[in-house]
Amino acid sequence: MANEKSKVKRVPKRGRYDKETIHGILDNNRICHVAFIHQGVPFSIPTIYARDENKIYLHGASVSRMLVELDKGIDMCLSVASVEALVLARSAFHHSMNYHSVVVFGKGKAIDDAAEKIHALKVITEKLVPGRWEDARQPNPIEMKATKVIAIEIEDASAKIRNEGVGDEKEDYDLDVWAGLVPINNDLQAPISDDKLKEGIEIPDYIKKLVEK
Amino acid sequence: MANEKSKVKRVPKRGRYDKETIHGILDNNRICHVAFIHQGVPFSIPTIYARDENKIYLHGASVSRMLVELDKGIDMCLSVASVEALVLARSAFHHSMNYHSVVVFGKGKAIDDAAEKIHALKVITEKLVPGRWEDARQPNPIEMKATKVIAIEIEDASAKIRNEGVGDEKEDYDLDVWAGLVPINNDLQAPISDDKLKEGIEIPDYIKKLVEK
Numbered sequence: 001m002a003n004e005k006s007k008v009k010r011v012p013k014r015g016r017y018d019k020e021t022i023h024g025i026l027d028n029n030r031i032c033h034v035a036f037i038h039q040g041v042p043f044s045i046p047t048i049y050a051r052d053e054n055k056i057y058l059h060g061a062s063v064s065r066m067l068v069e070l071d072k073g074i075d076m077c078l079s080v081a082s083v084e085a086l087v088l089a090r091s092a093f094h095h096s097m098n099y100h101s102v103v104v105f106g107k108g109k110a111i112d113d114a115a116e117k118i119h120a121l122k123v124i125t126e127k128l129v130p131g132r133w134e135d136a137r138q139p140n141p142i143e144m145k146a147t148k149v150i151a152i153e154i155e156d157a158s159a160k161i162r163n164e165g166v167g168d169e170k171e172d173y174d175l176d177v178w179a180g181l182v183p184i185n186n187d188l189q190a191p192i193s194d195d196k197l198k199e200g201i202e203i204p205d206y207i208k209k210l211v212e213k
Numbered sequence: 214m215a216n217e218k219s220k221v222k223r224v225p226k227r228g229r230y231d232k233e234t235i236h237g238i239l240d241n242n243r244i245c246h247v248a249f250i251h252q253g254v255p256f257s258i259p260t261i262y263a264r265d266e267n268k269i270y271l272h273g274a275s276v277s278r279m280l281v282e283l284d285k286g287i288d289m290c291l292s293v294a295s296v297e298a299l300v301l302a303r304s305a306f307h308h309s310m311n312y313h314s315v316v317v318f319g320k321g322k323a324i325d326d327a328a329e330k331i332h333a334l335k336v337i338t339e340k341l342v343p344g345r346w347e348d349a350r351q352p353n354p355i356e357m358k359a360t361k362v363i364a365i366e367i368e369d370a371s372a373k374i375r376n377e378g379v380g381d382e383k384e385d386y387d388l389d390v391w392a393g394l395v396p397i398n399n400d401l402q403a404p405i406s407d408d409k410l411k412e413g414i415e416i417p418d419y420i421k422k423l424v425e426k
Contacts, residue, residue: 005254005256009277009278010273010276010277030296030310031310031312033246033248033257033259033292033294035246035248035249035255035256035257035290036248036255037250037255040288041218041290041318042249042250042255042288042289042290043218043248043290043316044246044247044248044257044291044292044316045292045316046292046293046294046312046314046316063223064222064223065222075253075254075255077248077255077256077257078257079246079257079258079259080259081246081259083243083244086341086342086401088342088345088349088404088420089349090349090350091350091351091352091356092338092345092346092349092350092351092352093350093352093353093356093360095338095349097243097244097261099244099259101259103256103257103258103259105254125305125308128299128308129299129301129395132301132305132308133305135390135391136301136302136303136304136305136308136390137303137304137388137390138304138305139304139305139306140306143304143306147306165407165408166407166409172350173409173411174411175350176411176414177349177350177414178348178406178410178414178415178417178420179406179407179409179410180404180405180406180407180410180416181404181405181407182342182401182402182404182405182420182423182424183401183405184399184400185398185399185401185402186397186398186399187397187398188299188395188396188397188398189395189396189398191301191393191395192393192394192395192396193391193392193393194378194392194393194394195378196379196386196392197391197392197393198386198388198389201389202391203391203393204391207391207395210395
């Protein structure tokens, strides 16, 4: 999926260009950071997203500056990254992190078709919590109007992964310095019911399952 | 710290502009996403960073395209975001996340002065693991030459925070839908010593302390 723009140049062995890897990382993160140019200045805006086939959906208020700009079909780029561990080498120079990241290039277009828009919102909701869409109260016409959904066809993308132990210079292995990984937990925790929950409503199985994973 | 560029327009009550809040969020994340323009196209690149007073340091290989471009003093923007919980409302529309995010605007400049550069690398290392810099083997002249550090003076910044429970439409509270938060863990876990660790080296207290926090 890569061309000159997305090619990983630093530590090329960490670059991946196959759809399976790229889609996997996109599906495994919740927030992307969108880069776009507005009045000649680059912006970086964190936002929720979801992938559907070779498209990425962003959504927000209809009047959102970012979404209005993206709808013009301007060049845009987005990136996601998760950190799985701090990598503490014997030398400061070889300190690193284990991470999975993706950079995507494409152009956005607002979804006007009502059925397509509902589909996109369903994909965004189901990505966060599979099973939620059918359970929750679905959008009414006023909410649909207040929401803009941008679809971005992935034109070009690359992944970059570091997933290994410490790598030190040969002569440093003899130093009296502790080296190793400090893993980072990214797990979901036990759900907390809303204070105003109607009596008799249990935590649904699809939410319990989410946390047990 | 905000002007027209960084002002939070959607849900303005979530915007914060005081240094304490902005610096706190910057200090509490490990990866930022850097937006910059190269050959007319916006790029979004995830990278490690650290804050020092009103500056942000980025570092990497001296030949890194991003760092070489930023050193030209071009406009840039970076954002960070952490997600603390999924917010599951009764309506799909009011689904959200609890998050802390910051958007920073500024311009970069490579640090040439050797003492300043060492200071910046120390700040980056100490941010990840306080106490690590003095323990690890510090950079030698070859490593210093291979490393570029960019300092970005924060010209303009804003934070956006959602840190509350579910908010539903009045008429939805009576629906038979579970609502609540699913918190996300971001904790560091027990360190894993390198396979090639020299015999007799214990996990240092400053690393144990990191995990106990």
